[in-house]
Amino acid sequence: MRGRKILGGVVVIAGAVYLLNASWLAAPAGNDSPRIIAHRGVHQTFSHAGVDAETCTASRIDPLTHDFMENTITSMRAAFAAGADVVELDVHLTPDKVFAVLHDWTLDCRTDGHGVTEQTPWPTLKTLDVGYGYTADGGKTFPLRGKGVGLMPRLDEVYAAFPDRSFLVNFKSRRTEEGEALAALINIDPKVRAATFGVYGGEEPTRAAEAAVTGLKGFDKSSLKACLVAYEAYGWTGFLPGACRNTLVALPIDIAPYVWGWPNRFMKRMRDAGSDVILVGPYGGDFTTGIDTPELAAKIPPGFDGYVWTNRIETMGPLLKVTDPVHRH
Template identity: 55%
Template sequence: MPEARPRWRKKRYILGAVVVLLAAFAFANNTQLFAEVGGESPKLLAHRGVAQTFSTAGVENDTCTAERIDPPVHGFLENTIVGMRAAFDSGADLVELDVHITSDGQFAVFHDWEVDCRTDGSGTTRDITMAELKALDIGYGYTADGGRTFPFRGRGVGLMPSLDEVLSAFPHEPLLIHVKSEDAAEGAALAQRLSELDAARLANIAVYGGDAPVRAVRDRLPQVRTASKGSMADCLLRYEAIGWTGIVPDACANTELHIPESYAPWLWAWPSKFVSRMESAGSRVVLVAGSGGFSEGFDTQESLARIPDGFTGYVWTNRVAEVAPLIDR
């Protein structure tokens, strides 16, 4: 009569079988091997509309980027209504813009915390009225040759729009609003302004920025997609823990996910199933070039070749007019 196997050995075999089955399930549930590639193309997020570009090499938080622009190939300036319209006309699916609260409680559409770099004025945006900001020349400080010439000086007076003007100019187009401060009160004020919009308009607006103001927006307008470093980290850490099952954590619902290119391959079911899962939870996936530092974008034909097959989310670009014709629609 054959000798019975020890009980501990049976348990080991059972445990091994369970591990193999789970691994097989995780692989089958997340692999892209059997995913259909083709059809829908990536969509384009135009950073600050059509704008002057610059090298991000050596850029720090306090770098005046207007003083280091590339030789201009067009006449548009960032965060202007004409630049945003040019972006949509070029093929942008979504336009990003920056906002700051003003001393009279409005929201100015402008990138920098202070106006000294780009304009002929001085001071902090939140200490200046909207009317005073509109009187500034926002093209004053741009130079591509170290200050020998200033090609936009005198051409930017009155071009700094208010958020109200942008919302009026683009009543239906998708907008991504960047709150540049860390002030919860500013987020609450933005939420109050956005609450005046109807549900259809809010469905095409998202807000991202610092944890405190974004939390204030989300608390007051939970139907609006939002994103901050904290919310994205919470979503992705939870997803890494359970995403192999196909489950999307609640922390990932109705949010904006800006995924650095270098991190994306580590996500379960990247790219097509990941995007599909997030969209089913009401969220939007934006792929950012490189490590995601200082607004790195997919700005050349060579960089577009790095977008993985099957990715149907949004790609971040600083050169939408040049990049849009290269995307197969």
């Protein structure tokens, strides 16, 4: 008798958990296609195998199919033309208080300059060739050398070039000063505020910017972990952790099926909490892997109303921006 009661209790609890997290009980948003974040704009792709913080990715690019260089205004324009809703870019605050847009911590890999990017004055950065270090054949040829002279933009130049577009700003450092400086830029110009989709990267500048700009969303590794770990612990109850509210949630596509209520119930919970979900590529320890193949795109749920992160906007944009999701799958 006692065993039956225990079994009955387990069945009741299991049923309650199921109903609380049944995706089919929450309607999808019904979007025709997802919104897209183009990582670094249209850029030269490379193998991620064995990549770490010290890897010079410009020295291991795939064979060229175009001449665009990451983080340049021309690459951003091409990304928006290919269907990007948001372009991700990387910033460094220089000694003369300019936000230079470049991915690398140092100049030696990608450019003809030397030294730490954030320690180099803007007049020097502006003269560099951002296509100098690209090679797809181990240094035998450098097909973009000479084509990137003067193409490193300032962040304010990017905003001016695309007044009606959106950007996700990546802080490459952990300097609180960077977040405060970006917040000052955002707070004095409503157009810049409207164009700033969010911030992420270094914990200190990300949180400083969020604190100083009302409604600005962002994430760093610690905040993302706090959200997802707590959600897996008790999100099944329908109660959303504070770390998941009014934020950006980067969710690897291979982990997504295992979060409570995926996809519809999970997305509704995040939407109701004022948070945006960004589907990124398979988990690899960072946020840079993207939805870069038709096979991965096929795993995006129909009606998904979040954002999709891609490194190949030039090919994935036309694929994802279809009006009939059946054709995507």
